[in-house]
Amino acid sequence: MTAGPETQTSLIVLVLVCVLLALLVGGAVGYVLGVLRTRTASARTTAGLDQGARESSAAEAAVLRESLDRLHDQMRDLEHSRVSWQSRLHQQVDDVRATTDTLRRETASLATALRKPAVRGRWGELHLRRAVELAGLVDRCDFEEQVRLHGPDGAEALDAGALRPDLVVRLAGGRSIVVDAKVPLEAYLDATTSTDDEEREAHLVRHARQLRTHVDALATKSYWRSLPGSPDFVVLFVPAESFLAAALETEPALLEHAAARHVVLASPTTLIGLLRTVALGWSHAALTEQAQEVHRLGRELHARLATWSGHLDQVGRSLNAAVGHYNSAVGSLDTRVLVSARRFEELGVTRDELAPPRTVGLRAVDRRGAAPEDPPDRTVAL
Secondary structure, three states, X not given: OOOOHHHHHHHHHHHHHHHHHHHHHHHHHXXXXXXXXXXXXXXXXXXXXXXXXXXXXXXXXXXXXXXXXXHHHHHHHHHHHHHHHHHHHHHHHXXXXXXXXXXXXXXXXXXXXXXOHHHHHHHHHXXXXXXXXXHOOOEOOOEEEOOOOEOOOOOEOOOOXXXXXXXXXXXXXXXXXXXXXXXXXXXXXXXXXXXXXXXXXXXXXXXHHHHHHHHHHHHHHOHHHXXXXXXXXXXXXXXXXXXXXXXXXXXXXXXXXXXXXXXXXEOHHHHHHHHHHHHHHHHHHHHHXXXXXXXXXXXXXXXXXXXXXXXXXXXXXXXXXXXXXXXXXXXXXXXXXXXXXXXXXXOOOOOXXXXXXXXXXXXXXXXXXXXXXXXXXXXXXX
């Protein structure tokens, strides 16, 4: 049975609809599969990125942890160093405190001792001797201590302390310099122990006044008149720079006042410079004396050489005279004695020939020391 045209048309439409539906379903399935594939790839990529990030974070965390450990170690070492340094600082502070206390006690003891005139005088003499040693002067050779001087008229001073300087420096050429070290220090010691500024200033003013009074008293002794040829001044030795500086700070004209009265104020530094100049003078004097001794020995040697040359010339003259007498004797022997002796040969008594003795010829000797050659004849040159 044959279908009609309507049935065929319906079948074609149905086939087309089925094909269209199949295409739609296929496209939808493909789209869904593509979306699923894309999501799967994205998930894989995200998982890989998360793994790399976790690994990188772990590495950075390890580096940070290592840095923190090193920082912790350094902080611990720094803390140990700080504790050790602080301990040493405390120890040093304690040592300084103990040293300061000891110095304070010793200073107080020294100040108490220096208030006694005998101790103060001995202390000044020790500083004076030390200055002399530093200057290079020899004990009891270029200087003398505690010398008792005589008055200008030659009589010894009756007062035990009137003309007894602490030091007499002997200069080259027979001159001398007198040094006195009896400096008053009571007021200065009072100033060092005072805690009130006004009281301390008053003590320093009194110290300068005491030093000025001592300068006037020293000037009246005129030590240089008891030492002929000595400079007309005396050196007042102040054992410490601070003693003189304190007096000059209060009374700046003290140096001019002392110089006008033939007194030279000298601190240890100044005195050492003065004494080194004296030592240099002794060295130059020794060199001059040695040069004079060399000159004297040269003149003496020259005179002795001249005498010896004269004696040697006399020996030469005597030798010449002796040679002349010898030649005369030889000639007399040859002409007077040997002539008769040779007749024994003629008579046949003997066959030995008598040779004449050799004479000595007088010849000039070369002054340069060359010996003359032997003459070809039978004479011997002298």
